[in-house]
Amino acid sequence: MNKIDKNKQKKREALFDAAFHLFTSKGTHKTSISDIVDNAGVAKGTFYLYFKDKYDIRNKLIAHKSSEIFRKADFALRQTNICLLEEKVIFIIDNIINQFVTDKTLLEFISKNLSWGVFKNILLEAGGDDEVDFYDIYHSVFEGAGKFRNPEVMVFMMIELVGAVCYSAILYSEPVGIEELKPYLFRAVQDIMTAHRTVEPTVSDSAQIGDCL
Amino acid sequence: MNKIDKNKQKKREALFDAAFHLFTSKGTHKTSISDIVDNAGVAKGTFYLYFKDKYDIRNKLIAHKSSEIFRKADFALRQTNICLLEEKVIFIIDNIINQFVTDKTLLEFISKNLSWGVFKNILLEAGGDDEVDFYDIYHSVFEGAGKFRNPEVMVFMMIELVGAVCYSAILYSEPVGIEELKPYLFRAVQDIMTAHRTVEPTVSDSAQIGDCL
Amino acid sequence: MNKIDKNKQKKREALFDAAFHLFTSKGTHKTSISDIVDNAGVAKGTFYLYFKDKYDIRNKLIAHKSSEIFRKADFALRQTNICLLEEKVIFIIDNIINQFVTDKTLLEFISKNLSWGVFKNILLEAGGDDEVDFYDIYHSVFEGAGKFRNPEVMVFMMIELVGAVCYSAILYSEPVGIEELKPYLFRAVQDIMTAHRTVEPTVSDSAQIGDCL
């Protein structure tokens, strides 16, 4: 990457950072382009070289931050030797929830945007930008996907449930705090997977555990 | 209600109708107070006699429309002689989904706002406005709520799951159309209820069916 | 006209005056809405209550100023006892040219916009605004129009010729000054009328002259 491209990248990131900071502190609506460029330390026109408008940068931010969340969760998963798919899923969800608990600002921003649409976009555009190879992550989780009927529907339901539930529980402790909610949530996720299962876990599955170790 | 009050009511409703139409067709953000009053056929100042600002009328609309949806579902339920609570819940959800399928505009608007927060508000504010006695509806469904551990969490999870899932499936057929999704969704809802059950359904429960008739 | 309408009229005229002054002194392109409202002494938003944009007020100004010119010429004509149509036309043209000579700013502005399109619009919209009854003026001039083949084409050619010719001759003395040009111009106008004449002027025409006196 030459000097010019490096500089472009720097400006783009400065705008991203400024926008994220402002969107999460004052809200998208009350954040103006002027605010963003002032904070990013670039000229007004520069903004329009990189983004169409406020909503463009917001969408790109959502995709960016979402994929980061998944990437982190995937990375953490790889540090473990969990083998059972069901356990992997629970681990990922738990990790993501914990990320949100740690960074409520992030949750406020991504909020209900951690939806299937965004997730799908991340998958499809994978490799397009600087975003990671999400497709890999997704498939690494569902490499044994043959075991499920309609795995896409299954993932969809899990994402939507977790996304919506976290928002309320983490940010407002409504109807209960997230820790109190977790057992029920994980049970629901577990049940969704069970409902989609085509074959019962067999000894050979257990054998795979052995491989992991 | 005298003539003046009738006139006031008429203006209020004209504003509601105009706002709903505009919010759903151009979005809340791109709808201005001017748009609303122009469409409602009232003067701009009049708006401020009834509502604080754009977000005030939107929230009131959400509550209004949401409660209408539940009221309709509840009314339909009463026409049946379903007794089992689990069946009642599924019936209600199915009815609501069908309302959304029929009126996608409504779904677009309520969209992700059919969340726990709003639902709770409806319950709490019940009786406040011209809105119906929601509390009754809710409790009529959960009159046998003693059977569940943490019924609030249960309802919360169901509402969030259904709301989020419908949005994508009905409006965008993503990841699949709503009809294809229903079996899995109902199964998930069923499982959530099962997970919260404290006692197994007994013969006496079945006997209640007889009472319904 | 009540107080509010009077006030509106006053603002509208203040905007017109300011715009005309600025358009003629710095040009339409270099005049901003801010300039106009500052000069008019009204708020920025007020401009948009009366006009769509800069070009809207310009067009309305052209129509306004054009009709004023014709009205003045018509008024002057009525002070004379010229009866012959040909003489009337020459009188009107001469009067208009003299108005432009006196007020070159006006000519600069109306410039080549004193075209058939604008003229036609004035005729059609006559009575619409506060503009005078132009239709009457036009027809008072061509009341004996039966004498001409295609009087509309005739008037069209005269207007376009005079408009284009004045611009160059009065403002830049190109190719010659207006006074030097007049004989040729009037001759050309005369010839255009002659070419469109269906019948020769008769004694009865002359008799009309007597009526005028």
Added chain:
Amino acid sequence: MNKIDKNKQKKREALFDAAFHLFTSKGTHKTSISDIVDNAGVAKGTFYLYFKDKYDIRNKLIAHKSSEIFRKADFALRQTNICLLEEKVIFIIDNIINQFVTDKTLLEFISKNLSWGVFKNILLEAGGDDEVDFYDIYHSVFEGAGKFRNPEVMVFMMIELVGAVCYSAILYSEPVGIEELKPYLFRAVQDIMTAHRTVEPTVSDSAQIGDCL
């Protein structure tokens, strides 16, 4: 012309073409330098190597396109054996009108710019650029100009009349289509020439026709 000069010429022409296309499709005012360079496929800075600003390229385009029109008309005239000056003029005008009818975009652009000022400029700058020797064309038409009083005024009036009249008649068929207008227009042009004539055409003029053959 070496390779570098050829490349420069290519860029210059690309800019001309792009500008012409944009000026005629969206108007000069709404065309930005960015639009032009984007369409021309050159960098923004390159524009400034060839032209001062938007108006510079526009003026050069007008001169370029105008002279092309006259050159084509002159070329067509030379293919005939028309000798009488009056007939030559009518032929030229007819040819130019037909060019405009064929290419309305061109008329829209040149529009009212086909005025005396531009015409004069073409004559004066003749030979300056790659433009043809217009002076020759003009004088070839008026070689027998001695027959006219004030030939410059005469040409001026004809150009202005034809230019203004074509704009409305060809583009908008207002007040009538160009074909219907032609007889009156040619008659008017004829009359203008007659009015400027110092001597009557004589037999010796007719004799010249013989010379043409």
Added chain:
DNA sequence: AATGAATGAGTTTTCATTCAT
């Protein structure tokens, strides 16, 4: 000679809110 990223002053446009009628 050619590029195109960056600039930022300048312009247009919006719109919630007020208040005299």
Added chain:
DNA sequence: GATGAATGAAAACTCATTCAT
């Protein structure tokens, strides 16, 4: 209560021009 003209701060967006590469 109802009106709607007026406001003006604030926002979005443009674009000619420069200059380092």
